[in-house]
Amino acid sequence: MIRENDLEALLTGDKSTAEDLFRRAREKCLAVKGPEVLVRALVEWSNVCRNDCLYCGIRRSRNVPRYTLGEEEILDCCTRAWNDGVRTFVLQGGENPAAALRLVPTVKKMRERWPGAAITLSLGELPFTTYALLREAGANRYLLRHESANPAHYASLHPAGMRLETRLACLQELRRLGYETGMGMMVGSPGQGVGHLLEDLRLMQAFQPDMIGIGPFIPQEGTPFADRPAGSAEMTLRLIAILRLMLPEANIPATTALATLLPEGKKAGILAGANVVMNVYTPENERAKYDLYKGKVNV
Numbered sequence: 659m660i661r662e663n664d665l666e667a668l669l670t671g672d673k674s675t676a677e678d679l680f681r682r683a684r685e686k687c688l689a690v691k692g693p694e695v696l697v698r699a700l701v702e703w704s705n706v707c708r709n710d711c712l713y714c715g716i717r718r719s720r721n722v723p724r725y726t727l728g729e730e731e732i733l734d735c736c737t738r739a740w741n742d743g744v745r746t747f748v749l750q751g752g753e754n755p756a757a758a759l760r761l762v763p764t765v766k767k768m769r770e771r772w773p774g775a776a777i778t779l780s781l782g783e784l785p786f787t788t789y790a791l792l793r794e795a796g797a798n799r800y801l802l803r804h805e806s807a808n809p810a811h812y813a814s815l816h817p818a819g820m821r822l823e824t825r826l827a828c829l830q831e832l833r834r835l836g837y838e839t840g841m842g843m844m845v846g847s848p849g850q851g852v853g854h855l856l857e858d859l860r861l862m863q864a865f866q867p868d869m870i871g872i873g874p875f876i877p878q879e880g881t882p883f884a885d886r887p888a889g890s891a892e893m894t895l896r897l898i899a900i901l902r903l904m905l906p907e908a909n910i911p912a913t914t915a916l917a918t919l920l921p922e923g924k925k926a927g928i929l930a931g932a933n934v935v936m937n938v939y940t941p942e943n944e945r946a947k948y949d950l951y952k953g954k955v956n957v
């Protein structure tokens with residue numbers, strides 16, 4: 659259990675507060691989720707994106723070579739992962755509704771070929787009909803970070819026209835369609851204060867996501883936030899731990915962004931209550947193009 663009144667102290671307290679929090683979270687994780695660390699195969703399907711999020715390295719207006727994997731390439735990545743013993747595939751990409759719709763037959767093939775696998779999608783805000791078609795095709799989980807629970811802060815991270823309300827409506831619809839649903843945010847994004855993080859925690863407590871993705875903000879060259887400071891790895895670990903205590907059953911990865919900022923970041927995440935790692939299965943020749951932030955590691 660975790661008390662609402664304690665949250666701020668847990669985020670801002672001294673080193674021993676943090677150590678105690680991490681210990682409680684890993685004990686809770688062991689008791690509820692067991693000793694295994696779950697491995698996911700991350701297939702970065704496409705870096706084509708219609709959005710222009712101010713923080714993101716694959717935003718539309720940034721000059722990067724674009725790619726989209728074809729069906730055979732996706733199935734090859736999944737085969738490699740399956741042969742490595744991985745039983746959850748995560749197809750992630752920029753927001754590209756027309757191309758996402760073309761994934762329906764691919765997801766169908768994945769479902770036929772690997773009936774026992776979990777198929778997770780992370781493709782942004784799509785028409786509800788597309789979410790439904792992908793679900794019918796066999797996808798059963800969807801990750802859509804809310805990025806900030808505060809509407810004004812959300813607006814400051816995104817171009818005009820993108821609204822928190824729309825994002826939350828997508829999350830509700832995904833849940834209604836029977837997807838296991840994931841949300842989350844960057845830690846230390848420009849303009850974010852402790853108050854915003856408390857709002858993020860309250861939103862997730864209310865929504866009760868099945869999965870939670872959080873990682874530190876890391877500036878990327880050629881974006882409006884290129885000169886902003888990176889978020890704190892330590893604050894990210896505190897949030898992982900708090901979320902483990904708040905939502906004990908949730909699947910929480912130790913993210914690549916955390917590992918990019920902190921040596922042995924994945925291990926630190928696990929020791930703070932995370933229970934998932936996402937290993938990159940994107941073909942080697944495309945990996946560098948999925949450069950969401952500076953120095954992204956492939957561990």
Ligand code: 5AD
Nearest residue numbers: 713714715803874875876915950951
């Ligand atoms: N730093 C950290 N995470 C980022 N993301 C995008 N850009 C960055 C960045 N500069 C995360 C966002 C988004 C996902 C695609 O990657 O949270 O949801």
